[in-house]
Amino acid sequence: MLSKVITIAQQKGGTGKTTLSVHLALAFIKYHNLKVAIIDTDPQGSLGKWFMIRTEKKVSNDGLTFKTASLWGAQYEAKTLKTDHDIVIIDTPPKIESDARPSIEAADLVLIPMAASHVDFWATGAIVEIAKQANKKILIQINRSNQRSKLIDKTNDFIKSLDLLSTNTIIGNRQIYTSSMGEGKTAVEKQKKGNAVDEIKSLSEQILSEIK
Ligand SMILES: Nc1ncnc2c1ncn2[C@@H]1O[C@H](COP(=O)(O)OP(=O)(O)O)[C@@H](O)[C@H]1O
Ligand SMILES: [Mg+2]
Numbered sequence: 001m002l003s004k005v006i007t008i009a010q011q012k013g014g015t016g017k018t019t020l021s022v023h024l025a026l027a028f029i030k031y032h033n034l035k036v037a038i039i040d041t042d043p044q045g046s047l048g049k050w051f052m053i054r055t056e057k058k059v060s061n062d063g064l065t066f067k068t069a070s071l072w073g074a075q076y077e078a079k080t081l082k083t084d085h086d087i088v089i090i091d092t093p094p095k096i097e098s099d100a101r102p103s104i105e106a107a108d109l110v111l112i113p114m115a116a117s118h119v120d121f122w123a124t125g126a127i128v129e130i131a132k133q134a135n136k137k138i139l140i141q142i143n144r145s146n147q148r149s150k151l152i153d154k155t156n157d158f159i160k161s162l163d164l165l166s167t168n169t170i171i172g173n174r175q176i177y178t179s180s181m182g183e184g185k186t187a188v189e190k191q192k193k194g195n196a197v198d199e200i201k202s203l204s205e206q207i208l209s210e211i212k
Pocket of ligand 1: 012013014015016017018019020046143144145171172173174175177178179181
């Protein structure tokens with residue numbers, strides 16, 4: 001058992017926390033043969049809905065555990081789930097500054113998704129501060145962006161200005177991420193190859209090497 005916890009956090013909604021949570025989870029299972037638990041701490045429960053559709057459609061949940069918890073409860077849940085899972089992923093709600101600490105403290109890695117956009121730059125400071133204070137390993141994930149966008153350079157400058165690193169993979173703006181989840185699945189279950197598969201696979205490899 002690796003017994004590592006990844007917390008995916010960012011106070012701005014819609015940056016891809018939930019999308020990344022499930023795609024990474026399935027990539028760890030599918031490409032690395034790991035046992036993974038996802039903890040949904042968002043009261044909106046979009047992850048729960050995904051899991052429900054998944055279960056109704058009898059999509060295989062081999063290697064996958066799903067739990068819900070409050071942001072506070074997540075720390076305890078993660079500790080418990082760690083004992084018999086390789087990876088525990090905590091998906092967090094937006095606007096979590098005040099309650100973020102327990103789920104950040106539980107983490108071996110804090111993954112912060114953001115788009116290559118100034119609006120996302122402005123939103124990112126608070127969660128970075130909390131993760132830094134807790135002395136956590138932090139990686140920024142550029143999501144929903146185009147490698148060739150002029151804003152990528154600006155985004156990289158911004159990440160450097162925070163004294164942080166981003167992952168080596170930029171996740172593109174691809175419909176398959178959205179449509180697959182609507183069916184209770186992920187892009188890596190819907191497709192054998194393609195850009196989304198390449199992105200998620202290489203991201204899962206880097207993240208594993210960072211936390212091992
Ligand atoms: N890389 C992407 N490409 C296309 N759509 C995306 C991508 N990442 C997220 N989305 C879509 O953006 C919306 C918000 O994503 P979500 O993961 O729910 O964000 P969060 O959990 O941070 O609020 C969803 O409709 C999702 O399908
Ligand atoms: Mg979400």
